[in-house]
Amino acid sequence: MLAGPYCTMILADLGAEVIKVEAPGGSDDTRKWGPPFQEGVSAYYLCANRNKKSLTVNLKSAEGQEIIKKLVKQSDVIIHNFKTGTMNRLGLDFETLKQINPGIVYCSITGFGETGPYQRYPGYDFIIQAMSGLMSITGDEQSGPQKVGVAITDILTGLYASIGIQAALLERTHSGEGQKLDLSLYDSAVSSLVNIASNYLMSGQIPKRLGNHHANIVPYQTFQTNDGEMVIAVGNDQQFAKLCQLIGDPNLAEDARFKTNPDRVKHRELLTDLLQEKFSQESTAHWTKQCREHNIPCGPIQNLQDLENDPQLNERDMFVETEHPTAGDLKLVGSPLNLSRTPVQYEKHPPDAGEHTDEILQALGYDNETLNQFRKNRLI
16 A cells, blocks of 8 residues: 555656556555545545556456556566565466566565465555564553554565665666565564664563663653653763753763663663653753754654744755645655755656556557547456
């Protein structure tokens, strides 16, 4: 629902011609996910589909499969987000398509991958967050396991897929051959455990949920101020000494219980209580200003309205405006990729289902009479 569309939007933002293929009438379920909708168009769908063309075709038909094979013959990459085995049943598996185009880069994105005992299981982000260990370390002991607030395993898998595809294309310039990429949400989620997984593999100790605390660094957490909440992220002993001076208690930095980071991790609760007492005496704006002036990493906890008005994000064009033929004027989150010579262009709105079907098929050599017959037979 998101991993494939997010991957292809990244590539489209970077200048690739991307054709989004759906069943006639539109089969991307996110078109119906909401509210909110704007003139019937789903905000969820809009978030991951700009800069693409839309082709609707019945992949279960011989004619539809032939259309895809013609596209593959002149394409660099094919990406699918079906369950394992679906493309084989359609006759659109890698072994078949590489006979048509030996240079094709074929990217499969599934829940659990195309090998192993879980390969046939459907995989949604929520399920993957649960199984991968992410939920076991998110939240605190009181809250119980929590999911991340966005479909993070979909996003990670989309990122990995876009990286792998570009690596395969680069390798192809040397070998002249394409290859298959087998990406899974499960693998991507486990890879994201980074230091937490390393901690376990080294110690054998199952990590606990620490809420907004860091497993290896203290103080690296949220604090209540007298009007809200903020994050302090002290990464070394020098920063901790500066923080102690800033809060008016420089002796804390010389206290044997807090002098080094391992000491502070050991005495986490005691130190947190001492710091919380100090931070609760002033506002978030006060502490943010003080910390930044002393080069102590920090930040207020912001909501989406705060983000929309954030001068840093607006300076860097992280919110872009576009026009949609159905939804009207839109504001979308922009791309974080800032390239000096070939910057991201926002040239195409997220397409309506089948919006470019005639254009694409005519370019493949189909005439109007054939297209009309295809429509009559509900093939496109």
